[in-house]
Amino acid sequence: MWSVRADARRNRDRIVEIARALFKDKGFTGVSMDEVAKAAGVGAGTLYRHFPTKEALYDAVLEAWTDKVKAAVDRALGLDGSAREKLVSWFGDYVDLLNGHKGAAARITLALGDPDSPFVAKCTRYLGANQRVIDELGPALRPGVSAMEISRLVGAVAAVADASALGPDEVASMLGVVADGLVAA
Amino acid sequence: MWSVRADARRNRDRIVEIARALFKDKGFTGVSMDEVAKAAGVGAGTLYRHFPTKEALYDAVLEAWTDKVKAAVDRALGLDGSAREKLVSWFGDYVDLLNGHKGAAARITLALGDPDSPFVAKCTRYLGANQRVIDELGPALRPGVSAMEISRLVGAVAAVADASALGPDEVASMLGVVADGLVAA
DNA sequence: TGCCAAACGGAGAGCGTCTCCGTATAGTTC
DNA sequence: GAACTATACGGAGACGCTCTCCGTTTGGCA
Numbered sequence: 366m367w368s369v370r371a372d373a374r375r376n377r378d379r380i381v382e383i384a385r386a387l388f389k390d391k392g393f394t395g396v397s398m399d400e401v402a403k404a405a406g407v408g409a410g411t412l413y414r415h416f417p418t419k420e421a422l423y424d425a426v427l428e429a430w431t432d433k434v435k436a437a438v439d440r441a442l443g444l445d446g447s448a449r450e451k452l453v454s455w456f457g458d459y460v461d462l463l464n465g466h467k468g469a470a471a472r473i474t475l476a477l478g479d480p481d482s483p484f485v486a487k488c489t490r491y492l493g494a495n496q497r498v499i500d501e502l503g504p505a506l507r508p509g510v511s512a513m514e515i516s517r518l519v520g521a522v523a524a525v526a527d528a529s530a531l532g533p534d535e536v537a538s539m540l541g542v543v544a545d546g547l548v549a550a
Numbered sequence: 551m552w553s554v555r556a557d558a559r560r561n562r563d564r565i566v567e568i569a570r571a572l573f574k575d576k577g578f579t580g581v582s583m584d585e586v587a588k589a590a591g592v593g594a595g596t597l598y599r600h601f602p603t604k605e606a607l608y609d610a611v612l613e614a615w616t617d618k619v620k621a622a623v624d625r626a627l628g629l630d631g632s633a634r635e636k637l638v639s640w641f642g643d644y645v646d647l648l649n650g651h652k653g654a655a656a657r658i659t660l661a662l663g664d665p666d667s668p669f670v671a672k673c674t675r676y677l678g679a680n681q682r683v684i685d686e687l688g689p690a691l692r693p694g695v696s697a698m699e700i701s702r703l704v705g706a707v708a709a710v711a712d713a714s715a716l717g718p719d720e721v722a723s724m725l726g727v728v729a730d731g732l733v734a735a
Numbered sequence: 736t737g738c739c740a741a742a743c744g745g746a747g748a749g750c751g752t753c754t755c756c757g758t759a760t761a762g763t764t765c
Numbered sequence: 766g767a768a769c770t771a772t773a774c775g776g777a778g779a780c781g782c783t784c785t786c787c788g789t790t791t792g793g794c795a
Contacts (some may be wrong), residue, residue: 370761373773398752408775413753471656477712507727517714518724521706528660529702539703542692546731555792558742583783593744598784 377415380405385426392467393423420472424483427469431490433462438494448505452544453537455498459491460523460536470527474520477513492516507547518543562600565590570611577652578608605657605668612654616675618647623679633690637729638722640683644676645708647665655712659705662698677701692732703728 383405398419402412416422441455463470473491476482495512522543526536535537554562568590572581572667583604587597601607648655658676661667680697707728711721 370772372761376773399750402775409753410755410776411774414773419752433740466740474710477716507730510727514720514724514727515704517710518707518727519662521590521710522703525659525702529663535699539699542695542699542703542728542731544731545692545734546727546729549727549730549734555741557792561742582781584781587744594784595745595786596743599742602784604783 373415376405376407376411380407380412380415380422381425381428384422388423388426388467391420393472394468398422412491414429415497417496418483420483423469423472423519424487427487430462430466431487434459434490434494437462438497440500442498448502449544449548451502452498452547453540455494456519456522456540456544457537460540462524463523463527467527470520470523474517475521477516488516491520495519505548507549510547515547518547558600561590561592561596565592565597565600565607566610566613569607573608573611573652574650578604578657579653583607603668608657609653609668609672612651612672615647616672619644619679620676622647623682627683627686632733633687634729634733636687637683637732638701638725640679641707641725641729642722644704645711645725648650648708652712655705655708657703659709662701662705674700676705680704690733692734695732700732703732 368511368550380401384396387401387404390396390506398412399409401422402409405412408438412422415424437458440453441451441458444454446454460470462519473484473487476484477488477492479485482488488523492512495515497508498515499512519540525531526539565586569581569586571587572589583597584594586607587594590597597648601610622643625641626636626643629636629639631639644702645655648658658669658672660672661669662677664670667673677697680700683692683700684695684697704725707721707724710716
C-alpha cells in the first residue's frame with residue numbers, strides 16, 4: 366500500500382472542512398476538539414491521528430491563507446502611490462485576511478520567532494511578504510528596518526484588533542501610525 | 551471585630567505574596583491555582599473565597615504596578631527633550647514595568663475596552679497616563695490621536711515583546727517606530 | 736465559657752486536550 | 766471471491782485545569 370487509504374483521505378478532508386466552519390464561527394478557543402470530532406462524525410482518536418494537536422488542525426484550516434497573503438502584497442506593491450499608501454493598503458489587507466479567524470493573528474504573530482511552532486509555514490510566508498516590501502520600497506523606508514520587525518508590528522496590531530473586535534476605522538488609524546513610523550526618516 | 555477576621559487577612563496577604571513570586575517566575579498560564587493554594591498552605595476553597603477567579607488574583611498581585619505607571623509617566627514628561635524622546639522614554643518604561651510578569655501585557659491590553667474585566671483599574675490608570683501625555687504634548691502629536699489608540703499600540707508591542715521574549719534593542723526599535731508615527735504630522 | 740458568623744479545607748464537578756487499545760476495514764494477494 | 770494484514774477507526778478514560786459545594790473549624794464577642 367502505497368498511498369493513503371481512501372477512507373482516511375475522506376475523513377481528513379471532511380475534518381478540515383468542518384473545522385474551518387467551526388473555527389470561523391467561534392474562534393480557536395471557542396471550539397473544542399471533541400466538538401470538531403462529533404461534527405465531523407469521527408472519533409477523537411481519528412481526529413488526533415490526522416492532527417496531533419489542536420494547533421496542527423488550525424494550521425491545516427488556514428492553509429488557503431498563505432496564497433492570499435502573497436496576492437495581497439502583490440496587489441499593494443503594484444499600486445500607483447506613495448510608499449506610505451502601499452504600506453497602508455498591504456497592512457489593511459493583512460488584517461482583513463485574518464478577520465473572522467478569531468485568535469489566528471495572535472497565534473501567527475507569537476509564532477514568528479519559534480521554529481517549532483506548527484505555524485512555521487505561515488510565518489515564513491508572512492515574513493517573506495514583508496521582505497518583498499522592504500526590497501521594493503527600500504529607500505523610502507526607515508533605514509535598518511527588518512521584515513521581522515514589520516511583521517511583529519503589524520501582527521501585534523492585528524492581534525489586538527482581533528481580540529478587542531475593533532472596527533475598521535480604529536484599525537486603519539493604528540496601521541496609519543505604524544506606516545508613518547516606518548517611512549519616517 | 552469590625553472588619554475582616556485576623557486569620558483571613560493573614561491568609562490573603564500570604565496568598566498574594568506567594569502568588570506574586572510564582573507568577574513572576576512562571577507567568578500567568580504557567581501557574582495553576584492549586585499550585586498557589588498548596589504553596590500558600592491553604593485549601594482551594596480558601597483561595598477562591600479571597601479571589602473569585604485566577605485573573606482577580608493576578609489583579610491583586612499587580613497592585614503595586616499602577617503606582618509605578620504614574621511615576622514613569624511623570625518622569626518622562628519631566629525630561630528635557632523632544633516629544634519623541636519623551637514618548638520613547640515613557641513607552642520603554644511601560645514595557646519594562648511589565649517585564650518579568652509574563653502574560654500581563656497581553657491581558658491588560660486586551661482588557662482595555664472591556665468594562666467587566668478584573669483589570670479595569672489597571673486599564674483606567676494606563677489610559678489616564680496616556681491621556682496626560684496627550685494633554686501635555688498635544689500640539690506635537692499627530693492630530694486626533696486618542697489615549698486608547700496609544701495605549702493599544704504600545705500595549706500590543708509590549709505583549710509581543712513579552713510573549714516572544716524580545717531583547718531590549720528589538721523592543722526599543724519597535725517603540726521608536728510607534729513614537730515616530732505618533733509625532734508625524 | 737459558650738456561641739455563631741466567618742473562614743477554612745479538600746473532594747469532586749465539569750470541561751479541556753490528548754492517549755491507548757481493541758475493533759473494523761481497505762486494499763492486496765492468491 | 767476469500768483470506769490476510771497493514772492501516773485506520775471509535776470512544777473510554779487519563780490527566781490537568783478552573784472553580785464549587787459543603788461539612789468542619791475557629792476567631793472574636795457576650
